[in-house]
Amino acid sequence: MPTVEVDSFTDLQDTFFSYVRDIKYATMITVDRRNRPRARVLLPVWEVVDGRPVGWLAVYRTPVKTAHLAHSPHTTYSYWNPRQNTVHVDALSTWAEAPADRRHAWDLYLQGSPPGVGYDPVHFWRGGPEDPGYHVIRIDPWRVQLVRGSDLRSTIWRPAAAGGDALPDAADGLARASRRP
Template sequence: MADLATTAPAFIEIAHRIVWATAATVDPSGGPRTRILHPVWEWDGERLTGWVATSPLSPKARHLEHEARMSITYWDPSHDTCTTDCRAVWELGEDERAAGWQRFTDAPEPVGYDPRIIPGWTGPEAPSFGILRLEPTRIRVQPASLMLGQGGELHTWRAA
């Protein structure tokens, strides 16, 4: 099993190159539900944290009330993949939402964007705007070269 200091940067390299991820939640009746999300990931040398600008009024929010965990997977046509299972925590305070908004406007392309492109998101105070913090409990990074028998390294990390 790889350590987080090796796994997190490898994860971010693939995730920020691919940008769009498939995110899975569990609805209150136990059914799996997926959607496409656009997380921004930060590695501070000790902790990997994901951030999602999303609506606290969405079906996803209701699913997370029931089960506050998500699985996030990135894939590209070359077959580079990375997945993280996360604890999901809403950041809905005024300061948290403002910081989250800024995080997306300041992030480098291709992950950075102006949240105003989403209908109804006029600013961080918009009722339909929220920030979801993702705290990984498991990360797996598998480069395509490994799948194709060309070398490479599988990185897997689990929280203690």
């Protein structure tokens, strides 16, 4: 079956949220300074801002994550379920240190975003969004691929960009990540 490419996230938004709600946990892949991959399973929350998906990830700021993101903010988040439905999110991931961003992510985890995905972060960070151990990564996707397991139908979203280049460089992602939705 041919791959369908779309430039409006709206075209796959419902399926994206359906798969994320069903699967919940994603494997986050980063690379070290020698470009060797490292995977870990985490639970991002998602929203749509100005027609684009934006993810938020509550984490402990470990030395490995810190070093990897300092080397390259390019990451992949991969979701899979036994029916072979998958979501692959290629993104720029940056530390969101502003108090408003930390509070925003906290609130998305509490409410579930999408509904059914999230948890009460106070179970991990008793001091709330101001807890010194609570950190947030903002996820700005530049490509999302959905694969339906029943027939392997694939849909890929890449945002339309000025000049036709949907692949951001690290500086673009860092500038975008510093803006609040």
